[in-house]
Amino acid sequence: MRIDRAALADLARGAAFLGSGGGGDPYYGLLLAEAAIARCGGFDLIAPADLADDALVAPCGWIGAPTVSVEKLPNGGETVAGLRRLEALMGRRIDAVLPVEIGGGNGLAPFVAAAELGVPVVDCDGMGRAFPESQMVIFNIRGLSACPSVLTAACGSLAVIETDNNLTHERVARGLSVALGGIAHMVEYPLTGAQARQHSIPGSVSTAIAIGKAIRTARTERRDPFQALAAALGDSGLYPHCLTLFDGKITDLERETRGGFSVGRVTIDGFGDGGSRMEVLFQNENLVARQDGRVRAMVPDLITIMDRETADTITTERLKYGQRVKVIAASAPSMLREPAALSLVGPAAFGLGPDFTPIEILNQGEGA
Amino acid sequence: MRIDRAALADLARGAAFLGSGGGGDPYYGLLLAEAAIARCGGFDLIAPADLADDALVAPCGWIGAPTVSVEKLPNGGETVAGLRRLEALMGRRIDAVLPVEIGGGNGLAPFVAAAELGVPVVDCDGMGRAFPESQMVIFNIRGLSACPSVLTAACGSLAVIETDNNLTHERVARGLSVALGGIAHMVEYPLTGAQARQHSIPGSVSTAIAIGKAIRTARTERRDPFQALAAALGDSGLYPHCLTLFDGKITDLERETRGGFSVGRVTIDGFGDGGSRMEVLFQNENLVARQDGRVRAMVPDLITIMDRETADTITTERLKYGQRVKVIAASAPSMLREPAALSLVGPAAFGLGPDFTPIEILNQGEGA
Structure with missing residues (x-):
């Protein structure tokens, strides 16, 4: 190519x-x-x-x-x-x-x-x-x-x-x-x-190109870019599961540069009267997403915060109070979910508890 | 040799x-x-x-x-x-x-x-x-x-x-x-x-050997090692002036490891009723010695704290409360007192004020 x-x-x-x-x-x-x-x-x-x-x-x-x-x-x-x-x-x-x-x-x-x-x-x-x-x-x-x-x-x-x-x-x-x-x-x-x-x-690399193309094409054709993203991930074979974890507005952000990393947490409040809230912890990357205290996704599964209109990714250093976002999770490539990998890139490697649970288990019964 | x-x-x-x-x-x-x-x-x-x-x-x-x-x-x-x-x-x-x-x-x-x-x-x-x-x-x-x-x-x-x-x-x-x-x-x-x-x-290098030999010989022959040190420095041509700045006991010490350096200050109280006190600031090396607020020696001139009996040098990381010490100053080699050198190794380089004054000026009229 x-x-x-x-x-x-x-x-x-x-x-x-x-x-x-x-x-x-x-x-x-x-x-x-x-x-x-x-x-x-x-x-x-x-x-x-x-x-x-x-x-x-x-x-x-x-x-x-x-x-x-x-x-x-x-x-x-x-x-x-x-x-x-x-x-x-x-x-x-x-x-x-x-x-x-x-x-x-x-x-x-x-x-x-x-x-x-x-x-x-x-x-x-x-x-x-x-x-x-x-x-x-x-x-x-x-x-x-x-x-x-x-x-x-x-x-x-x-x-x-x-x-x-x-x-x-x-x-x-x-x-x-x-x-x-x-x-x-x-x-x-x-x-x-x-x-x-x-x-x-x-x-x-080709999967990244396919994802970018899917989002771009969906925008041009006025289709839902998040559906296009999920489809591209599914087609890749590498990232079989994809879920929209949350939809809301950033209402709090703690972020500092410490030891060569950007570390912090972002709080997102849901729209509507439900009062549901998601908190995402990050160390350069988003590590864990909790909704009202319940873990909905954890590293090494992917957690990405995106503009809810454009599906542009908002990297942790670009997060701001007031942004309207969707939180998207995708399953990590299977090589990263093997036990030898999890000890180095799983939740334990970040001090987030011993056990990794895949998003498809954490969110059983919830649709994409 | x-x-x-x-x-x-x-x-x-x-x-x-x-x-x-x-x-x-x-x-x-x-x-x-x-x-x-x-x-x-x-x-x-x-x-x-x-x-x-x-x-x-x-x-x-x-x-x-x-x-x-x-x-x-x-x-x-x-x-x-x-x-x-x-x-x-x-x-x-x-x-x-x-x-x-x-x-x-x-x-x-x-x-x-x-x-x-x-x-x-x-x-x-x-x-x-x-x-x-x-x-x-x-x-x-x-x-x-x-x-x-x-x-x-x-x-x-x-x-x-x-x-x-x-x-x-x-x-x-x-x-x-x-x-x-x-x-x-x-x-x-x-x-x-x-x-x-x-x-x-x-x-x-040969001066360092001569200094060490002079101290060792003086000890063996039960002569004053500080006099032997001063004589060896004088003979070297490199460090022409040498003074005993102070004689006393360490009564306070602040020292921390910060940014890869040992930094701090040591306070030495004089013997006898006079109540005189010397304070030495250091960043790995001793930088300035003040007696009752008056500067008596400053970098790049040498300031060394030694055991008052043995003339063993006490490096900054070995300083302890209660040690009986003499504070000895020696003039820096003349290459270090040139203006181009002083901007890099003089008091200004350590945030200790703009001007360098040699020990022989600071201590005019005081004997070794």
Whole structure:
């Protein structure tokens, strides 16, 4: 599949949904990718099956607080600087790139790289959504190393990290992102083609494009974009269940930038006289949604807050008092619901209690 | 000059004094260096004049809070791992090493490297004492770059930093040292032989050895170690003035680990009925000494608190209520008193007012 500007805009819209509130606002990532395509031309989205076993595949994305990313803009050269340094470290050229996380602005990150380096993007990612910490990735769940990784920042600074475990890597990279001003580009988990094929969420990039296209088309044809979204998720095979959890108005918001993350909670009051209320907790990404005290969705299932008219995703750093929103939940890719994955990306990993319950169980009997 | 175990012990004692309270306790650095010499044999201390113009000279030391360094011990391999990586980055072998700062444990850091790598230590350093921040070094004052630098930590983690200015480098390296657990080994400001010769404090290593030897000999011969210290400083040519500022007992201490530094103040009450009191402020190193409100010494002049019986230096992280101490001041090497240097290492750099006044002016008419 050839990636052009139209596909990029759909991707940005779909990646925003898959970000589950995080991954950074895709707007600047889209501008960067569009500029790169205008300068260097388009490139291909290839299937993981098309990778040679010994190919060098570079996952890339941004690390830091999304609240910072909307005020401190990239200089545009971070991605290429990081990838070129990885090539120097590995002593060979990069054959393909992929998003560490498909969610949010990070879903766009490798598209800048692909245009600039003239390499394809692989149709897969490491999270199938967005997660706040870099070890919350299928590559780590499957025992691969994050290192060597390369961080690059808008000030022109560059750092190479080597650690012997991925949790230390997250801590070091997070500390570095704070020291570099709160946001940095990171190339990490350099993969062989065989590893990228076996240990990634397949099809997530094309699914993001399909989601974005479905919402765009529904709007143009004056159909309900939320129905179109649910249909696209169902068609993907990756995210089989989708539910509208809540419909209301944001009446309270607590949000702070702490330890390199945007953390907080948003309160949404339902329309009408019922007096029902939903509360969503987030750490960069939305983690748990409770309605009147009852849990209706929890990480790693996706929880995305969207404008109730346009179906535009509202990332956690864009939440504001008074916004009219729908809260949409989608089931996580099955690889993220396996026990080994849940210990790293489930509710326990966020201090939210020991057990994960899928949205289709939590909301049994309730329609989409 | 051949460096053996006896010289190392003298060096540790002298470096502790030159640390001005900081640079880390030399005890562990001494153990590491002794072990390295026992394993690999001794090595030479060479004069800067002996360096080839195009030699590769690697300054090394530790970055972090000294309070952490006494509880979180090195694994012993940090120094060599960092230097080997620098060699890989520069594409050549290191010809000699030197201490970034002669003060405290950092004065010992390159001695581990010299034994392990079989290269000489150059008789010079970057600070002539210890300073809390890595850009407070003559290499930076003279416009040289800190990069590439290599940080290594006890957990086995390694990071390479490249920045385009040395203040950003300090911020990034400091953030990394915190993320790595509060302390890390750092190889920075890779120098040519010509640069090391022109832009360093010459003779500081042999001066530290001479100071340590003078104190040791005085103790053995039951002479006053403080007189011996003053004589050794005078003989060095580097630190011409030396004064005993105060003699008393520690009656109060505020100290916290903040932003990767040990910061605080210590209060010392004089003996006898006079009721005189000295207060010393520190940020890793002692920065200013005030007696009853009057400034008696200020950075970059050296202020060292020593056990009043043994003349053992008490580093800032070892200060305790009740210790009987003398506060000794020594004039900084003249390179540090030049205007360009004072803007980076003088009182203004620490928010302590605009003007530097040398101890020999502040204490005119008062004897040593």
